[in-house]
Amino acid sequence: MHIRLKIWRQENSQDTGKMQDYELADVNPDMSFLEMLDMLNEQLLEQGQRAIEFDHDCREGICGQCGVMINGRAHGPLKNTTTCQLHMRSFREGETIYIEPFRATAFPVKCDLKIDRTAFDRVIQAGGYISVNTGQAPEANSIPIGHPVAEAAFDAAACIGCGACVAVCKNSSAALFTSAKITHLVLLPQGAVEAQQRVRHMVDQMDAEGFGHCSNTEACEAECPQQISVLHIARMNWEYNKAQLLKK
Protein backbone atom coordinates (compact mmCIF):
# COMPACT_ATOMS: atom_id res chain seq x y z
CA MET A 1 0.00 0.00 0.00
CA HIS A 2 0.92 3.62 -0.53
CA ILE A 3 0.64 6.12 2.35
CA ARG A 4 1.30 9.79 3.07
CA LEU A 5 2.83 10.78 6.39
CA LYS A 6 2.97 14.01 8.35
CA ILE A 7 5.55 13.56 11.08
CA TRP A 8 6.74 15.90 13.84
CA ARG A 9 10.44 16.71 13.33
CA GLN A 10 12.40 18.45 16.06
CA GLU A 11 16.22 18.49 16.24
CA ASN A 12 16.46 18.78 20.03
CA SER A 13 14.58 20.09 23.05
CA GLN A 14 15.44 23.71 22.19
CA ASP A 15 14.26 23.48 18.57
CA THR A 16 10.72 24.71 17.80
CA GLY A 17 9.99 21.77 15.48
CA LYS A 18 7.43 21.35 12.71
CA MET A 19 5.31 18.80 10.88
CA GLN A 20 7.04 17.40 7.79
CA ASP A 21 5.54 15.50 4.85
CA TYR A 22 6.77 12.09 3.69
CA GLU A 23 5.48 9.50 1.24
CA LEU A 24 5.99 5.78 1.45
CA ALA A 25 5.23 3.22 -1.29
CA ASP A 26 5.04 -0.58 -1.08
CA VAL A 27 4.04 -0.71 2.56
CA ASN A 28 2.97 -4.22 3.53
CA PRO A 29 -0.41 -4.13 5.37
CA ASP A 30 0.90 -6.78 7.77
CA MET A 31 3.81 -4.59 8.86
CA SER A 32 3.61 -3.22 12.36
CA PHE A 33 3.48 0.55 12.66
CA LEU A 34 7.05 0.66 13.94
CA GLU A 35 8.27 -1.50 11.05
CA MET A 36 6.74 1.06 8.72
CA LEU A 37 8.76 3.77 10.51
CA ASP A 38 11.89 1.56 10.23
CA MET A 39 11.27 1.31 6.49
CA LEU A 40 10.93 5.08 6.21
CA ASN A 41 14.11 5.58 8.25
CA GLU A 42 16.08 3.22 5.98
CA GLN A 43 15.01 5.28 2.98
CA LEU A 44 15.90 8.54 4.78
CA LEU A 45 19.35 7.19 5.67
CA GLU A 46 19.94 6.07 2.08
CA GLN A 47 19.13 9.63 0.99
CA GLY A 48 21.61 10.94 3.57
CA GLN A 49 18.94 12.47 5.81
CA ARG A 50 18.58 12.27 9.57
CA ALA A 51 16.46 9.32 10.71
CA ILE A 52 13.24 9.94 12.64
CA GLU A 53 13.85 9.18 16.30
CA PHE A 54 11.23 7.30 18.26
CA ASP A 55 11.22 5.19 21.41
CA HIS A 56 10.74 1.42 21.24
CA ASP A 57 12.05 -1.64 22.96
CA CYS A 58 10.29 -5.02 23.17
CA ARG A 59 7.86 -4.57 20.24
CA GLU A 60 5.65 -7.11 22.00
CA GLY A 61 3.30 -4.64 23.69
CA ILE A 62 4.63 -5.17 27.19
CA CYS A 63 7.45 -2.69 27.82
CA GLY A 64 5.68 0.66 27.46
CA GLN A 65 8.53 2.31 25.59
CA CYS A 66 6.81 3.02 22.28
CA GLY A 67 4.00 5.50 22.21
CA VAL A 68 3.14 8.26 19.78
CA MET A 69 0.05 10.20 18.81
CA ILE A 70 -1.24 8.69 15.56
CA ASN A 71 -4.02 10.52 13.73
CA GLY A 72 -4.91 12.39 16.91
CA ARG A 73 -5.19 9.27 19.08
CA ALA A 74 -2.73 7.93 21.66
CA HIS A 75 -1.15 4.72 20.24
CA GLY A 76 -3.32 5.12 17.12
CA PRO A 77 -6.91 4.33 16.18
CA LEU A 78 -7.31 1.09 18.18
CA LYS A 79 -8.35 1.14 21.81
CA ASN A 80 -6.14 -0.46 24.49
CA THR A 81 -3.26 -1.14 22.09
CA THR A 82 0.39 -0.07 22.12
CA THR A 83 1.90 1.53 19.03
CA CYS A 84 4.03 -1.55 18.32
CA GLN A 85 0.94 -3.79 18.28
CA LEU A 86 -0.76 -1.56 15.71
CA HIS A 87 -0.49 -2.79 12.13
CA MET A 88 -0.70 -1.00 8.81
CA ARG A 89 -3.88 -2.92 7.96
CA SER A 90 -5.64 -0.51 10.33
CA PHE A 91 -5.06 2.24 7.74
CA ARG A 92 -6.50 2.84 4.27
CA GLU A 93 -4.66 2.85 0.97
CA GLY A 94 -3.49 6.41 0.26
CA GLU A 95 -4.34 7.63 3.76
CA THR A 96 -2.53 10.59 5.31
CA ILE A 97 -1.24 9.58 8.74
CA TYR A 98 -0.28 12.22 11.32
CA ILE A 99 2.42 11.16 13.78
CA GLU A 100 3.20 13.41 16.74
CA PRO A 101 4.92 12.91 20.09
CA PHE A 102 2.84 12.55 23.27
CA ARG A 103 2.27 16.10 24.49
CA ALA A 104 2.36 17.37 28.07
CA THR A 105 4.36 20.07 29.81
CA ALA A 106 5.74 17.33 32.11
CA PHE A 107 6.83 15.30 29.02
CA PRO A 108 9.19 17.62 27.10
CA VAL A 109 10.08 16.51 23.57
CA LYS A 110 13.74 15.45 23.31
CA CYS A 111 13.92 14.75 19.60
CA ASP A 112 11.26 14.11 16.92
CA LEU A 113 8.83 11.60 18.49
CA LYS A 114 10.98 10.91 21.55
CA ILE A 115 9.85 12.44 24.82
CA ASP A 116 11.31 12.66 28.32
CA ARG A 117 9.08 10.58 30.62
CA THR A 118 11.34 10.72 33.68
CA ALA A 119 8.55 12.64 35.46
CA PHE A 120 6.92 9.21 35.87
CA ASP A 121 10.13 7.83 37.38
CA ARG A 122 10.21 10.63 39.93
CA VAL A 123 6.57 9.97 40.88
CA ILE A 124 7.50 6.32 41.52
CA GLN A 125 10.64 7.35 43.43
CA ALA A 126 8.47 9.49 45.70
CA GLY A 127 6.75 6.44 47.17
CA GLY A 128 5.99 3.70 44.65
CA TYR A 129 7.91 1.07 46.62
CA ILE A 130 7.91 -0.82 49.92
CA SER A 131 10.71 -0.46 52.46
CA VAL A 132 12.14 -3.88 53.33
CA ASN A 133 15.56 -5.24 54.07
CA THR A 134 16.47 -7.29 51.06
CA GLY A 135 18.22 -10.58 51.52
CA GLN A 136 17.33 -14.08 50.60
CA ALA A 137 14.03 -14.47 48.73
CA PRO A 138 11.35 -14.85 51.45
CA GLU A 139 9.05 -17.85 51.62
CA ALA A 140 6.22 -17.04 49.21
CA ASN A 141 3.42 -18.27 51.47
CA SER A 142 4.53 -16.76 54.75
CA ILE A 143 2.09 -13.86 54.30
CA PRO A 144 -1.29 -15.26 53.17
CA ILE A 145 -2.96 -13.13 50.47
CA GLY A 146 -6.36 -14.09 49.08
CA HIS A 147 -6.51 -14.87 45.40
CA PRO A 148 -8.97 -12.07 44.48
CA VAL A 149 -6.78 -9.51 46.29
CA ALA A 150 -3.64 -10.78 44.58
CA GLU A 151 -5.42 -10.58 41.20
CA ALA A 152 -6.70 -7.04 41.87
CA ALA A 153 -3.24 -5.88 42.92
CA PHE A 154 -1.74 -7.47 39.84
CA ASP A 155 -4.29 -5.77 37.57
CA ALA A 156 -3.12 -2.42 38.94
CA ALA A 157 0.54 -3.44 38.73
CA ALA A 158 0.11 -4.21 35.02
CA CYS A 159 0.63 -0.52 34.14
CA ILE A 160 3.61 -0.26 31.78
CA GLY A 161 4.09 3.49 32.21
CA CYS A 162 3.78 4.31 28.50
CA GLY A 163 2.22 7.72 29.17
CA ALA A 164 -0.80 7.31 26.88
CA CYS A 165 -3.09 8.28 29.78
CA VAL A 166 -1.36 11.65 30.05
CA ALA A 167 -1.26 12.12 26.27
CA VAL A 168 -4.98 11.48 25.81
CA CYS A 169 -6.05 13.51 28.85
CA LYS A 170 -7.34 16.98 28.04
CA ASN A 171 -5.68 18.18 31.25
CA SER A 172 -2.46 16.15 30.88
CA SER A 173 -3.25 14.48 34.20
CA ALA A 174 -1.15 11.59 35.47
CA ALA A 175 -3.92 10.38 37.79
CA LEU A 176 -4.30 6.96 36.17
CA PHE A 177 -0.56 6.18 36.27
CA THR A 178 -0.08 7.40 39.84
CA SER A 179 -3.24 5.75 41.14
CA ALA A 180 -2.38 2.38 39.58
CA LYS A 181 0.81 2.16 41.63
CA ILE A 182 -0.90 3.42 44.80
CA THR A 183 -3.70 0.85 44.46
CA HIS A 184 -1.29 -1.97 43.61
CA LEU A 185 0.64 -1.45 46.83
CA VAL A 186 -2.18 -0.52 49.19
CA LEU A 187 -4.05 -3.74 48.39
CA LEU A 188 -1.19 -5.90 49.64
CA PRO A 189 -0.16 -6.34 53.29
CA GLN A 190 3.44 -5.37 52.48
CA GLY A 191 2.30 -2.09 50.90
CA ALA A 192 -0.43 -1.19 53.37
CA VAL A 193 2.16 -0.33 56.04
CA GLU A 194 3.35 2.83 54.25
CA ALA A 195 0.04 3.63 52.59
CA GLN A 196 -0.41 7.09 54.09
CA GLN A 197 2.98 8.58 53.37
CA ARG A 198 3.10 6.88 49.97
CA VAL A 199 -0.10 8.45 48.68
CA ARG A 200 0.81 11.89 50.01
CA HIS A 201 4.32 11.88 48.59
CA MET A 202 3.33 10.47 45.21
CA VAL A 203 0.45 12.95 44.78
CA ASP A 204 2.74 15.81 45.82
CA GLN A 205 5.33 14.71 43.27
CA MET A 206 2.65 14.32 40.58
CA ASP A 207 1.64 17.94 41.22
CA ALA A 208 5.25 19.14 41.34
CA GLU A 209 5.94 17.62 37.92
CA GLY A 210 3.23 19.86 36.47
CA PHE A 211 0.56 17.30 35.55
CA GLY A 212 -3.01 18.62 35.48
CA HIS A 213 -6.18 17.77 37.42
CA CYS A 214 -8.26 14.68 36.72
CA SER A 215 -11.65 15.62 35.24
CA ASN A 216 -12.92 12.02 35.23
CA THR A 217 -13.54 11.97 31.47
CA GLU A 218 -12.24 8.36 31.51
CA ALA A 219 -10.43 8.78 28.20
CA CYS A 220 -7.29 7.33 29.84
CA GLU A 221 -8.90 3.96 30.50
CA ALA A 222 -10.07 3.73 26.89
CA GLU A 223 -6.55 4.26 25.51
CA CYS A 224 -4.56 2.38 28.19
CA PRO A 225 -2.83 -0.66 26.61
CA GLN A 226 -3.22 -2.49 29.93
CA GLN A 227 -6.84 -1.41 30.48
CA ILE A 228 -5.98 0.00 33.89
CA SER A 229 -9.32 0.85 35.50
CA VAL A 230 -10.28 4.45 36.31
CA LEU A 231 -11.60 3.11 39.63
CA HIS A 232 -7.97 3.17 40.75
CA ILE A 233 -8.21 6.96 40.53
CA ALA A 234 -11.16 6.84 42.93
CA ARG A 235 -9.10 4.58 45.18
CA MET A 236 -6.20 7.08 45.10
CA ASN A 237 -8.58 9.91 46.00
CA TRP A 238 -9.97 7.82 48.86
CA GLU A 239 -6.51 6.94 50.17
CA TYR A 240 -5.35 10.55 49.81
CA ASN A 241 -8.35 12.01 51.63
CA LYS A 242 -7.99 9.40 54.38
CA ALA A 243 -4.27 10.16 54.71
CA GLN A 244 -4.89 13.91 54.89
CA LEU A 245 -7.54 13.50 57.59
CA LEU A 246 -5.70 10.92 59.70
CA LYS A 247 -2.08 12.00 59.38
CA LYS A 248 -0.23 12.81 62.57
Added chain:
Amino acid sequence: MGQWTQKTLTRKNWMAFTGLFLCFFLIIHLLGNLQLLLPDEQAHLQFNAYSHLLSGNIIIKIISWVLYASIIAHVVYAVIIMLTNKRAGDVKYHYDRRGEVSKWYTRNMGLLGTIIFIFLVIHFRDFWYVYKFGSLPLDARGNKDLYTLVVAVYSETWYVLVYVLCMVALCYHLLHGFFSAARTLGVYHPRYVQWIRVIGWIYSVGICAGFALIPIYVHFLK
Protein backbone atom coordinates in the same frame (compact mmCIF):
# COMPACT_ATOMS: atom_id res chain seq x y z
CA MET B 1 -3.02 25.75 54.61
CA GLY B 2 -1.57 24.97 51.19
CA GLN B 3 -2.22 21.26 51.53
CA TRP B 4 -5.98 21.96 51.84
CA THR B 5 -6.18 24.36 48.92
CA GLN B 6 -3.24 23.97 46.55
CA LYS B 7 -3.00 20.24 45.79
CA THR B 8 -4.74 19.04 42.64
CA LEU B 9 -6.71 16.52 44.70
CA THR B 10 -7.80 18.96 47.42
CA ARG B 11 -8.91 21.54 44.88
CA LYS B 12 -11.07 18.88 43.29
CA ASN B 13 -12.43 18.06 46.76
CA TRP B 14 -13.59 21.65 47.14
CA MET B 15 -15.23 21.43 43.72
CA ALA B 16 -16.98 18.25 44.86
CA PHE B 17 -18.12 19.61 48.25
CA THR B 18 -19.45 22.89 46.85
CA GLY B 19 -20.95 21.11 43.85
CA LEU B 20 -22.77 18.56 46.00
CA PHE B 21 -24.09 21.30 48.27
CA LEU B 22 -25.43 23.09 45.18
CA CYS B 23 -26.98 19.76 44.09
CA PHE B 24 -28.72 19.54 47.47
CA PHE B 25 -29.90 23.13 47.19
CA LEU B 26 -31.42 22.45 43.76
CA ILE B 27 -33.68 19.78 45.28
CA ILE B 28 -35.04 22.19 47.93
CA HIS B 29 -35.35 24.97 45.36
CA LEU B 30 -37.28 22.74 42.97
CA LEU B 31 -39.63 21.43 45.68
CA GLY B 32 -40.47 25.01 46.70
CA ASN B 33 -40.99 26.13 43.12
CA LEU B 34 -43.33 23.24 42.36
CA GLN B 35 -45.94 25.27 44.28
CA LEU B 36 -46.17 27.42 41.15
CA LEU B 37 -47.94 24.50 39.45
CA LEU B 38 -50.89 24.66 41.91
CA PRO B 39 -54.22 26.21 40.80
CA ASP B 40 -53.88 29.98 40.36
CA GLU B 41 -55.61 31.28 43.52
CA GLN B 42 -53.91 28.81 45.85
CA ALA B 43 -50.46 29.14 44.19
CA HIS B 44 -50.54 32.94 44.38
CA LEU B 45 -50.85 33.34 48.17
CA GLN B 46 -49.03 30.13 49.09
CA PHE B 47 -45.95 30.88 46.96
CA ASN B 48 -45.68 34.43 48.33
CA ALA B 49 -46.09 33.19 51.91
CA TYR B 50 -43.40 30.55 51.27
CA SER B 51 -41.01 33.21 49.89
CA HIS B 52 -41.67 35.40 52.91
CA LEU B 53 -41.04 32.47 55.27
CA LEU B 54 -37.66 31.80 53.59
CA SER B 55 -36.47 35.39 53.72
CA GLY B 56 -37.22 35.73 57.46
CA ASN B 57 -35.79 32.47 58.84
CA ILE B 58 -32.32 32.63 60.44
CA ILE B 59 -31.45 29.03 59.49
CA ILE B 60 -32.41 29.72 55.90
CA LYS B 61 -30.29 32.87 56.08
CA ILE B 62 -27.22 30.89 57.17
CA ILE B 63 -27.85 28.32 54.44
CA SER B 64 -28.19 31.11 51.90
CA TRP B 65 -24.76 32.48 52.87
CA VAL B 66 -23.29 28.97 52.48
CA LEU B 67 -25.01 28.89 49.10
CA TYR B 68 -23.47 32.19 47.92
CA ALA B 69 -20.07 31.06 49.20
CA SER B 70 -20.45 27.70 47.41
CA ILE B 71 -21.29 29.34 44.10
CA ILE B 72 -18.31 31.70 44.37
CA ALA B 73 -15.89 28.97 45.54
CA HIS B 74 -17.09 26.59 42.79
CA VAL B 75 -16.42 29.25 40.14
CA VAL B 76 -13.09 30.40 41.61
CA TYR B 77 -11.74 26.84 41.93
CA ALA B 78 -12.99 26.05 38.42
CA VAL B 79 -10.91 28.96 37.10
CA ILE B 80 -7.82 27.96 39.13
CA ILE B 81 -8.15 24.34 37.95
CA MET B 82 -8.62 25.42 34.33
CA LEU B 83 -5.51 27.63 34.44
CA THR B 84 -3.40 24.82 35.99
CA ASN B 85 -4.65 22.40 33.35
CA LYS B 86 -3.76 24.86 30.60
CA ARG B 87 -0.20 25.07 31.94
CA ALA B 88 -0.01 21.26 32.15
CA GLY B 89 -0.71 20.87 28.43
CA ASP B 90 0.22 24.07 26.65
CA VAL B 91 1.32 22.50 23.34
CA LYS B 92 -1.60 21.43 21.18
CA TYR B 93 -1.69 18.48 18.79
CA HIS B 94 -1.79 19.32 15.07
CA TYR B 95 -4.37 16.62 14.56
CA ASP B 96 -6.50 15.89 17.58
CA ARG B 97 -9.18 13.19 17.74
CA ARG B 98 -8.89 12.41 21.43
CA GLY B 99 -12.56 13.31 21.75
CA GLU B 100 -13.47 9.90 20.30
CA VAL B 101 -12.79 8.16 23.60
CA SER B 102 -14.74 10.35 26.02
CA LYS B 103 -18.15 12.00 26.17
CA TRP B 104 -18.37 15.64 25.01
CA TYR B 105 -20.02 16.94 28.17
CA THR B 106 -17.30 15.49 30.40
CA ARG B 107 -14.74 17.54 28.46
CA ASN B 108 -16.79 20.74 28.45
CA MET B 109 -17.79 21.21 32.08
CA GLY B 110 -16.25 24.70 31.98
CA LEU B 111 -18.34 25.74 28.99
CA LEU B 112 -21.52 24.29 30.51
CA GLY B 113 -20.63 25.95 33.82
CA THR B 114 -20.19 29.31 32.08
CA ILE B 115 -23.66 29.01 30.53
CA ILE B 116 -25.08 28.19 33.97
CA PHE B 117 -23.21 31.11 35.52
CA ILE B 118 -24.61 33.57 32.95
CA PHE B 119 -28.04 32.09 33.60
CA LEU B 120 -27.54 32.61 37.35
CA VAL B 121 -26.66 36.28 36.86
CA ILE B 122 -29.88 36.81 34.87
CA HIS B 123 -31.84 34.68 37.36
CA PHE B 124 -30.54 36.64 40.39
CA ARG B 125 -31.22 39.96 38.68
CA ASP B 126 -34.81 39.10 37.67
CA PHE B 127 -36.00 37.48 40.90
CA TRP B 128 -33.53 37.54 43.79
CA TYR B 129 -32.51 41.20 43.38
CA VAL B 130 -36.05 42.43 42.75
CA TYR B 131 -37.34 40.51 45.79
CA LYS B 132 -34.56 41.61 48.13
CA PHE B 133 -33.89 45.17 47.01
CA GLY B 134 -36.65 46.14 44.53
CA SER B 135 -40.10 47.46 45.39
CA LEU B 136 -42.63 44.69 44.85
CA PRO B 137 -46.38 45.31 45.43
CA LEU B 138 -47.94 43.36 48.33
CA ASP B 139 -50.54 40.61 47.94
CA ALA B 140 -53.83 40.18 49.90
CA ARG B 141 -51.99 38.85 52.96
CA GLY B 142 -49.36 41.57 52.95
CA ASN B 143 -46.52 39.43 51.53
CA LYS B 144 -44.36 40.67 48.65
CA ASP B 145 -46.05 39.56 45.42
CA LEU B 146 -43.28 37.48 43.84
CA TYR B 147 -45.87 35.21 42.21
CA THR B 148 -47.20 37.91 39.86
CA LEU B 149 -43.62 38.83 38.90
CA VAL B 150 -42.80 35.18 38.07
CA VAL B 151 -45.94 34.78 35.93
CA ALA B 152 -45.18 38.06 34.13
CA VAL B 153 -41.57 37.08 33.38
CA TYR B 154 -42.55 33.61 32.17
CA SER B 155 -45.13 35.06 29.77
CA GLU B 156 -42.18 36.12 27.55
CA THR B 157 -41.58 33.39 24.95
CA TRP B 158 -37.85 34.16 24.47
CA TYR B 159 -37.29 34.03 28.24
CA VAL B 160 -38.89 30.59 28.52
CA LEU B 161 -36.82 29.40 25.56
CA VAL B 162 -33.53 30.62 27.07
CA TYR B 163 -34.55 29.17 30.45
CA VAL B 164 -35.22 25.72 29.00
CA LEU B 165 -31.95 25.72 27.02
CA CYS B 166 -30.06 26.63 30.20
CA MET B 167 -31.74 23.72 31.96
CA VAL B 168 -30.39 21.40 29.22
CA ALA B 169 -26.89 22.77 29.93
CA LEU B 170 -27.49 22.28 33.66
CA CYS B 171 -28.62 18.71 33.05
CA TYR B 172 -25.38 17.76 31.27
CA HIS B 173 -23.32 19.61 33.89
CA LEU B 174 -25.04 17.68 36.69
CA LEU B 175 -24.83 14.41 34.81
CA HIS B 176 -21.03 14.53 34.89
CA GLY B 177 -20.70 16.68 38.01
CA PHE B 178 -22.61 14.42 40.39
CA PHE B 179 -20.75 11.30 39.28
CA SER B 180 -17.39 13.08 39.13
CA ALA B 181 -17.83 14.48 42.66
CA ALA B 182 -18.38 10.98 44.02
CA ARG B 183 -15.24 9.78 42.27
CA THR B 184 -13.21 12.73 43.53
CA LEU B 185 -14.31 11.99 47.08
CA GLY B 186 -13.12 8.42 46.59
CA VAL B 187 -16.06 6.10 45.88
CA TYR B 188 -14.14 3.22 44.35
CA HIS B 189 -16.24 0.13 45.01
CA PRO B 190 -17.70 -1.01 41.65
CA ARG B 191 -21.14 -1.69 43.12
CA TYR B 192 -21.56 1.81 44.60
CA VAL B 193 -20.09 3.38 41.48
CA GLN B 194 -22.91 1.74 39.51
CA TRP B 195 -25.51 3.03 41.96
CA ILE B 196 -24.10 6.53 41.77
CA ARG B 197 -24.31 6.44 37.97
CA VAL B 198 -27.99 5.50 38.16
CA ILE B 199 -28.82 7.96 40.96
CA GLY B 200 -26.93 10.68 39.06
CA TRP B 201 -29.01 10.08 35.93
CA ILE B 202 -32.29 10.11 37.82
CA TYR B 203 -31.26 13.18 39.82
CA SER B 204 -29.96 15.22 36.84
CA VAL B 205 -32.87 14.49 34.52
CA GLY B 206 -35.42 14.85 37.34
CA ILE B 207 -34.12 18.21 38.54
CA CYS B 208 -33.74 19.73 35.08
CA ALA B 209 -37.04 18.39 33.73
CA GLY B 210 -38.76 19.75 36.85
CA PHE B 211 -37.21 23.20 36.53
CA ALA B 212 -37.90 23.33 32.78
CA LEU B 213 -41.51 22.25 33.27
CA ILE B 214 -42.38 25.23 35.52
CA PRO B 215 -41.84 28.12 33.03
CA ILE B 216 -43.39 26.06 30.21
CA TYR B 217 -46.47 25.32 32.33
CA VAL B 218 -46.78 28.92 33.51
CA HIS B 219 -46.24 30.25 29.99
CA PHE B 220 -48.93 28.16 28.33
CA LEU B 221 -51.47 27.58 31.11
CA LYS B 222 -51.43 30.75 33.27
